[in-house]
Amino acid sequence: MVVAPDRPTGRIEITDLGVAFSRDDRRVEAVRRFTLMTTPGEFVALLGPSGCGKTTVLNAVAGFVQPTVGRVVVDGEPVREPGADRGVVFQQHSLFPWKTVLANVEFGLKMRGIGPTERSAQARSYLNLVGLAGFERAYPGELSGGMQQRVGIARVLVNRPRVMLMDEPFGAVDAQTRLAMQELLLGVWREVKTTVLFVTHDIDEAIFLADRVAVMTARPGQIRDLMPVKLPRPRPAEVITTPEFMALKARVLAQVREESGRAWVEPRP
Amino acid sequence: MATAQLVRATAARAAAAAPLGLTSWRRPALRALSIGLFLLAWHAATLWDLDFYVRFQNIPSPGDVLAEAIELFSSWSFYGHILASLERIWLGFAIATVLGVALGLLIGWFAFAEDTLLPPIELFRPIPAVAWVPISIMLWPTERSSIVFITTLGAFFPIVLNTIHGVEGIDRQLVRAATSLGAGRAAIFREVVLPGALPSIVTGLSVGMGVSWICLISAEMISGQFGVGYFTWVAYGIVKYAQIVVGMLTIGVLGMLSSLVVRLVGARCMPWLPRREKDGA
């Protein structure tokens, strides 16, 4: 059984975030004055030209990188380090190859000190949720890319995170599978109702999934525009052919085009 | 389960794609023929006392060796030599494994350990373990302990270096994944670093096992009063040439069996690695 938390949590507050790296004695500003608030249980997609700092924003929320300036707060607590309350689904190859599918999903529960019987039962219910019942004893190397990503989602959700951070999670799967994965993700998200911050290059994907679509500027990235997606849920796959969808897509596309152009043309500071 | 089984079954079918009736007996037959030809050549060379720069006059024939082997293996003293060598190998190898893996994990993972522990290892590494024999005899009180020391030394370097290599090759994304699933420092070491380095560690153990046999036999030949290496060297001194070859073959078989044990145990510990199959197998 998958139980949603009594009170939805997962309010992300990113205020004036700036992250700079030093590389070969040069300062590279990845993100500058990035501000984004989510409501609990919201699905926000992050779009932007390549190298604009999307991953960096996600990493700051995950606690993998420290802000140079600004604040990242989740449910009132400033982010200091990585933790199970902020789960991360990576683009690919992030399952532990030496653990079975079941052991991968059980990992977070094991870290919390939950006993073997209980954690197996919980992990199985989440595997069920992502449609992988029966694959418990397989190793990640025996699964297709799409199946591995589903295990990655189950492994995060079993921890009941406040937020799930997804960095182009379907970027490496083929187009057919990607569509099925998107529908599966929406189904799962309806059950668990956690906040999702979803980075993608795919405009259709962003609009199909999200409550709001954020478009970032070229590096150093900040929010250029934040657009609500007013398509009703549950959304059938055909929603992408409706005029509302098309109109929004045209708007987002124009912005992404412009920023991508700037990312190519402007000399990097 | 269905798809996982499918993946495995497909792989198996691809491997078995070669025409079955032919390959099933052909390769074993070829191998047996190859060994048969070698024995025949050896027999011929000793039969005619071949002398073309390499001299076969004193070399025992396969038949002599077989007769000697039967005799040796029906007396207890030869088993004593074998047991002595095996004890030294496993003792030395076990010590080298514990030390090499522990130090390798530390050096690979912690910069401080790398700075403090690696320099002396790098300093001694180029010295072949056999060159340590005189010092080892002076250093250790008994023949047994000094030979075990040489054996340990031989296995230690490949093990520690491969362990370091394995730890350094661990995918940082897996470490990040573990921390974002709630793993602390100890858990990361246990759940990510150790299994992540395991394939490389097993490679190190396999190489280390081979090197420690070389070191053991050399040390026994130089300074031993017991062991298969000592036995082989003494056989030369007392002009029992067939015994030399029995000693050599025994060393070869023991070395092969030890490596097999290491590889089997290694494969056992890493069930996630796919088994490789060759074309035309």
Ligand SMILES: Nc1ncnc2c1ncn2[C@@H]1O[C@H](COP(=O)(O)OP(=O)(O)OP(=O)(O)O)[C@@H](O)[C@H]1O
């Ligand atoms: N650890 C780091 N050290 C130095 N520079 C970095 C580091 N991480 C990111 N950067 C730089 O910061 C900028 C933003 O990187 P980031 O990975 O966040 O972009 P992105 O939007 O995720 O790109 P992509 O769409 O290609 O995934 C890039 O110019 C990148 O080279």
Ligand SMILES: [Mg+2]
């Ligand atoms: Mg990225």
